[in-house]
Amino acid sequence: xxWGWLLLGVLLTxxxxxxxxxxxxxxxxxxKDRVHQLTIKNYxxxxxxxxxxxxxxxxAVGEDRxxxxxxxxxxxxxxxxxxxxxxLEDEDxxxxxxxxxxxxxxxxxxxxxxxxSIYIFADDEIIEYDGELAADTLLEFLxxxxxxxxxxISNDRELKGFHHIEEDIKLMGYFKSAKSSHFxxxxxxxxxxxxxxxxxxxxxxKIAKKLNxxxxxxxxxxxxxxxxxxxxxxPYMEDxxxxxxxxxxxxxxxxxxxxxxxxxxxxxxxxxxxxxxxEESDPDGYEFLEILKEVAQENTExxxxxxxxxxxxxFPLMVPYWEKTxxxxxxxxxxxxxxVEDADSVWMEMDDEENMPTADELDTWIEDVMSGRINPVDxxxxxxxxx
Amino acid sequence: xxWGWLLLGVLLTxxxxxxxxxxxxxxxxxxKDRVHQLTIKNYxxxxxxxxxxxxxxxxAVGEDRxxxxxxxxxxxxxxxxxxxxxxLEDEDxxxxxxxxxxxxxxxxxxxxxxxxSIYIFADDEIIEYDGELAADTLLEFLxxxxxxxxxxISNDRELKGFHHIEEDIKLMGYFKSAKSSHFxxxxxxxxxxxxxxxxxxxxxxKIAKKLNxxxxxxxxxxxxxxxxxxxxxxPYMEDxxxxxxxxxxxxxxxxxxxxxxxxxxxxxxxxxxxxxxxEESDPDGYEFLEILKEVAQENTExxxxxxxxxxxxxFPLMVPYWEKTxxxxxxxxxxxxxxVEDADSVWMEMDDEENMPTADELDTWIEDVMSGRINPVDxxxxxxxxx
Numbered sequence: 001x002x003w004g005w006l007l008l009g010v011l012l013t014x015x016x017x018x019x020x021x022x023x024x025x026x027x028x029x030x031x032k033d034r035v036h037q038l039t040i041k042n043y044x045x046x047x048x049x050x051x052x053x054x055x056x057x058x059x060a061v062g063e064d065r066x067x068x069x070x071x072x073x074x075x076x077x078x079x080x081x082x083x084x085x086x087x088l089e090d091e092d093x094x095x096x097x098x099x100x101x102x103x104x105x106x107x108x109x110x111x112x113x114x115x116x117s118i119y120i121f122a123d124d125e126i127i128e129y130d131g132e133l134a135a136d137t138l139l140e141f142l143x144x145x146x147x148x149x150x151x152x153i154s155n156d157r158e159l160k161g162f163h164h165i166e167e168d169i170k171l172m173g174y175f176k177s178a179k180s181s182h183f184x185x186x187x188x189x190x191x192x193x194x195x196x197x198x199x200x201x202x203x204x205x206k207i208a209k210k211l212n213x214x215x216x217x218x219x220x221x222x223x224x225x226x227x228x229x230x231x232x233x234x235p236y237m238e239d240x241x242x243x244x245x246x247x248x249x250x251x252x253x254x255x256x257x258x259x260x261x262x263x264x265x266x267x268x269x270x271x272x273x274x275x276x277x278x279e280e281s282d283p284d285g286y287e288f289l290e291i292l293k294e295v296a297q298e299n300t301e302x303x304x305x306x307x308x309x310x311x312x313x314x315f316p317l318m319v320p321y322w323e324k325t326x327x328x329x330x331x332x333x334x335x336x337x338x339x340v341e342d343a344d345s346v347w348m349e350m351d352d353e354e355n356m357p358t359a360d361e362l363d364t365w366i367e368d369v370m371s372g373r374i375n376p377v378d379x380x381x382x383x384x385x386x387x
Numbered sequence: 388x389x390w391g392w393l394l395l396g397v398l399l400t401x402x403x404x405x406x407x408x409x410x411x412x413x414x415x416x417x418x419k420d421r422v423h424q425l426t427i428k429n430y431x432x433x434x435x436x437x438x439x440x441x442x443x444x445x446x447a448v449g450e451d452r453x454x455x456x457x458x459x460x461x462x463x464x465x466x467x468x469x470x471x472x473x474x475l476e477d478e479d480x481x482x483x484x485x486x487x488x489x490x491x492x493x494x495x496x497x498x499x500x501x502x503x504s505i506y507i508f509a510d511d512e513i514i515e516y517d518g519e520l521a522a523d524t525l526l527e528f529l530x531x532x533x534x535x536x537x538x539x540i541s542n543d544r545e546l547k548g549f550h551h552i553e554e555d556i557k558l559m560g561y562f563k564s565a566k567s568s569h570f571x572x573x574x575x576x577x578x579x580x581x582x583x584x585x586x587x588x589x590x591x592x593k594i595a596k597k598l599n600x601x602x603x604x605x606x607x608x609x610x611x612x613x614x615x616x617x618x619x620x621x622p623y624m625e626d627x628x629x630x631x632x633x634x635x636x637x638x639x640x641x642x643x644x645x646x647x648x649x650x651x652x653x654x655x656x657x658x659x660x661x662x663x664x665x666e667e668s669d670p671d672g673y674e675f676l677e678i679l680k681e682v683a684q685e686n687t688e689x690x691x692x693x694x695x696x697x698x699x700x701x702f703p704l705m706v707p708y709w710e711k712t713x714x715x716x717x718x719x720x721x722x723x724x725x726x727v728e729d730a731d732s733v734w735m736e737m738d739d740e741e742n743m744p745t746a747d748e749l750d751t752w753i754e755d756v757m758s759g760r761i762n763p764v765d766x767x768x769x770x771x772x773x774x
Contacts (some may be wrong), residue, residue: 023660023712024652026519027704029460031453066418073416073463080704087707131411136521139703147718153670157743161673200670265411270706273410283540283587286548316526317467322475325410331534343409343690356544 009070018253031298034082035075038096040105050053050148052096054078054129054138060101080135081111083140091146120145125191130266131259141259145369150187153202158175159210162200167255168222169245170198172228174213177203178381182216182235189241196260197245200277220244225300250303253296256310272376274307274369275345277322279332281313287356288333294359295366304370307335335362337369337376344376413472421469422462425483426624428720439454439533440508441465441525445500462558467522478533507532517653518646528646531582532623537574539565540589546597547548549587554642555633557585557608559615561600564590568601569622576628584632585645586767589604606654607631609638611680612687637690640683643697649698651695655727659763661694661756662732665720666702675720681746694722722749724763731763 036046048055056078061071066172072279075097095142098106100115111126112119116139118129122145131137137286153172162172173189175183183201190199202208213219216235219228230243256264265273279285292309299305312319312330319330326345328334333356336347348365350357357365377387425442434440443465448458462484467483483620485493498513499506505516505525507533518524532551540559549559554747558577562570563640570588577586589595600606603622606615618631624737645652652660663679679696686692699706699717706717713732715721720743723734737744746750755761 008527022727022730023650023662023709023725024705025708026648027708028457030455069418069564070415075465076460076463084704084707087711089707089710122746134523136703143699143703144704149598151670153672157677158670160677161670164673165668165670178691261411263617275410280553283538283545283548283552286551287544288543290547291735313527316523316530317471318411318525319474319530321412321414321470322410323475323476340409345410 003020017080021114027080029076029080032083033079034086034097035078035097038098038106039103040109043096043109046096047121048095049124050092052091052093052142053096053112054081054093054142055096055098055099055112055119055121056133057107057115057117057119059115060099074133077135077138078127079202081139081300084139085142091144094147123130123191124148127196128193128263129259130263131257131261134258137258141195147195149190149194150183150199150201153207154204155207158205165198167257168189168198168223168249170200170219170248171218171241171245172211172213173199173201173218174208174211174215175201175203176215180216185236185238186218186241188238189236189245190244192238193245197249220248222248222300223255224251224253224296226297229384250306252305253292253298253307253309256308256314258314261315265340266272267306269304269306271340273338273340274305274335274366275338276307276309276333276335277312277315277328277330278309280311285333285354286313288335291356291359292335292361295362298359299366300362304368305366307366335365337374339376346374346376400420402627405655414467416467417470417627419470420466422465424483425493427484427496430483432451433481433483434508439478439529441468441480441529442483442485442499442506442508443520444487444494444504444506446502447486452700461520464520464522464525468526470520471526472529480533481527484541490553499594505697509533510578510579512581514582515650516646517650518644518682519647521645524645528564529580532572536577536581537570537586537588540587540594541591542594543597546594552585553611554644555585555610556583556636556638558596558628558632559600559608560586561595561598561602562588562604567603572623572707573605573627573628575625576623576632577609579625579629580632581703581742602634609687610633610642611638611640611683613684622694625665631709638736639687639689639692640679640694640696643695643701645701648702652727654693655702656691656693658727660723660727661722661753662727663694663720663722664699664715665696666699670671670758671743672698672720675722678743678746679722682749686747686753689757692753694753714751722752723763726763733761733763 006216020280038046056074058071058074059068078095085093096114101106106139110119114128120142127145129138129141131141153159170355173186176187177183186199186201211219216222218231218234218236218241220231221228231241233240237344249266254264278288280289280290289309292307323330325339325343326336326347336345338345348357365374402532425433443461445458445461450452466480472480484501487494488644497506498700505527507514507516516525516528540546560573562573564570573586573588585713590597599604605618605621605623605628607618608615618628620627637654641651665676669675676696679694683694710717711722712730713725714723715734716721721734723732725732752761
């Protein structure tokens, strides 16, 4: 009898725990090893088993406790991602590790170049993921990878949804149908940039009319710009579209995203970045962002201007580090110039949290940065002289 | 000389690694233990050392490998959060663990009730965090905790930013100044709900006029509703505001957020949830969400209707689990009823991905759910009969 009661107790406890979150059981790592250690002997046979292969090309792991612990955390992130994807129905997605020292031969065979990057082998494409090594960010990216590279817009509400996307580079084309040879060229071009650049198309004359698109024409939209640019020389071959994008893929204003943060940071201009911090979900930040967009729209023709907008909400782990490194308070908006070599920086003075600069003031400040009148290196010298 | 070259090599390697990401060094766990194991002997002295104390009240850790591994992952998340907050200037935020079996006495003293929850002790308030146990989600929440509970709106652009916030319950009050006794009552009420519910105030007659607010009046905004409700009986005491919110804190349409996901899931209606999946950044999802908002706005007076909107982009780790549990494809929008006891569910049939239901069709479907004509339990029976 005692056992009976105990068992009931256990069952009730379990029932409570299970029921209370049924439908919302957050995955926890189950301890099973799913990530493969790729070697020159096994890499071909392992990779054959999957539709998509995700390979982390990592630097050799140091002997000290900290290095081992850090690598363990990275491995756990990949294991968790692999475990979650085990439940996916349509695609088999595999994970592998390549050590840049021990497995150099594998890296060479596969064409892995940048250490500490993740390479995704999908169909005939190799996609480099140069973002945060966290299971959720990586998974979100992988879901985009396995989607179709071109999304079709067929009614007004979807068109509204298309216009709602303003943070990414996007293209919109108008074609007769999915069978049109011009659409197929467009689709091939999309594969080259998928999933970093968003490709849309419509086959509806009504939608095309609203977008002012002629048949077989493609419009290119910079992030945060209301007006697109039509790619010249329609109808296009794949190469025309690809080279146009390659010439225009550094926008005047771009948002730092966790899945491509390192890639964007490496794309500096003369060793510097203009960086703006603004929290969109905060009225102060929203206000500053509106001013910033206005200034970006006015300067969109300037090829040397590329402002990186960082929403601190997207990078909770980085906030205290940025505050300390740059000597700023991120509870209100900030704009500054950062030297990427030593992280020296100089920030626009904003007298009063309640009074953001006007678009003109911001524009003047940006001009001063562009002309070199405001420069983080000078600030250093100034400090030295003063000291 | 050899040592000299070696040292130079090390310095160069470090320089390369450091320079390449200067300004963007993502924190990795440094291996240092910062999270305290709280016991009946040490908890008072530990808690005295911090402005804010974050306590994870966890169930006893099992002996098997999986349980230990899972707990280790949870501990690592807290350690990383604690490490990141070490750099924070203004606040000392401490982390502690309380084992629900071994440290039951501490839990009782501190009033910890729900196992597997995180309790945040800040000033005189205890805030329960019933969300995802991940460093970034927890940190984002903690930054909100240490902010002022009422945000002041002082110009048109900030007002635009205020209107831009539509996913949260928000309140807006108009007062003479921050010294007004009515504002102080409002501020006290805000502390009770901070940071889950957003409190705003303005001291500007021009802004108040645009919002149709009279002096000392407070408007209550449901998520996704354009029109607010004025709280009756101004000027209010703290209690009036608190009880009004408590009566209205279950909105017609609410978004599942990682920081409060379990709390929302526990707030079911007759053991069921109406759940809508829609990816806002996808034109299909955006379209469906527009229809959903329209239907919610029409039904806002119905106290028994509370739809949970889940954007799959916010929960990359859950997507394959939901697809499997509910038997649905999350690459296009879905709406269904979920039984929280066993996760049985029934989903609205949408003939064609390209043709979303109209607002009327969706409204009829929701009526059928509310009246019990559509019911996940029936579906079960049906299946059994068929089998």
